[in-house]
Each structure stands twice: as C-alpha cells, then as structure tokens.
Amino acid sequence: MLTYVYYYLYSRYIPSHKLFLPNFMKKPFLTLILISSFFLTAKLNVFALTLDSIGGVPVTGGNPGAEWDATGKNPVFKGTATANSTVRISFESKPFTTTADSSGNWTYTPTILVDDSDYHAFITDDVTTSPLSFVIHLNVSGTTTTKGGETLPETGAVEDTLLLLGGGIVLMLGGWKLNTVLNNNKVN
Secondary structure (H helix, E strand, O other): OHHHHHHHHHHHHOOOOOOOOOHHHHHHHHHHHHHHHHHHHHHHHOOOOEEEEEOOEEOHHHOOOOEEEEEOOOOOEEEEOOOOOEEEEEEOOEEEEEEOOOOOEEEEOOOOOOOOEEEEEEEEEOOOOOOEEEEEEEEOOOOEEEEOOEEEEOOOOHHHHHHHHHHHHHHHHHHHHHHHHHHHOOOO
C-alpha cells in the first residue's frame, strides 16, 4: 500500500525533477509527510466519548471504571463527545438525553438519583462504539463540605499525618545527632 502511495505521489504530484532533495532523502521525506498528515487529520476527525467529572469530582482518563462513589442528590455529569451529537444516558434502564455543543462538551443533571442506593449508569453517543458503563454508589445523606462551588466528601485520616510528622521529627533528630558525633570526631 505504501509503495503505491509513493508511486502515486512521485508520478502525479512530485515529479523527481521538481522535488529539490537528493534521491536518498525523497522517500523518508514523503514518509514523514504522510505520517504527519495522518495524525493531523486523525486528531481533527476522531472524537471519543469521555466522562470528565461526576458531581464536580474529576474522572481520571475520561472513564470512571466499573464503580464510582458520589455524595449528594443528583450529581452533575460532565464530559465530551462528538460535536453536536446526542448523548444518551440511562440509570437503571431509564433513558435520558442531552446534546453536545459545537465544541463537544456536554452536561447532564439527573433528576432520579435521590436515594442512598447503587445505580447502574450507561452512557453512549451517536458515534461511540464502546459506551461507558459503571455502577454509581450514591450516598445522599453523607456529610459534605463545599469548596469553590463543588460538593466533596468529608475527609479524615489524621493517623497518617501524625505518623509522617513523627517520622520526620525522628529523622531530623537522628541527623542532628549524627552531625554532632561526626563533628566531635574530626581531627584538626
């Protein structure tokens, strides 16, 4: 296939006498042009369905995996899809739709996620061949804190912080003691 492309380019668009490159550089030069044009057009024409955040919490890699924990009623789903496409979202087989804007961004705020429960979510669009499917574990009654307009779960784990702080103090004291011992044993 690539040989045919070289032949076509050589004979139709870039005759040998008009390409000002030595003969040994013509094939690598054309290869570079073909590969770069493929990646440029592929980036412009191929879109993937992604889920960027659920309830203001970022989704790493655009896919929440098999399960997702969320706090609060009706968390907002945000993502990207093919521009102007219809995004279909279902929770427990109840279908809903939203439309991606001209940049491919879409947002959906459900109205049925109101109870502490597990909901099976399924998200697809007009183009995607591999939809997003996951279980969202909803904790409506959980304690939350608000920062910058986002609702986040309350955090704890003081033990880890104290352990790291104590370890740092032990290392500082050990280094101070080692420095004192080494300075006392110096021969002038």
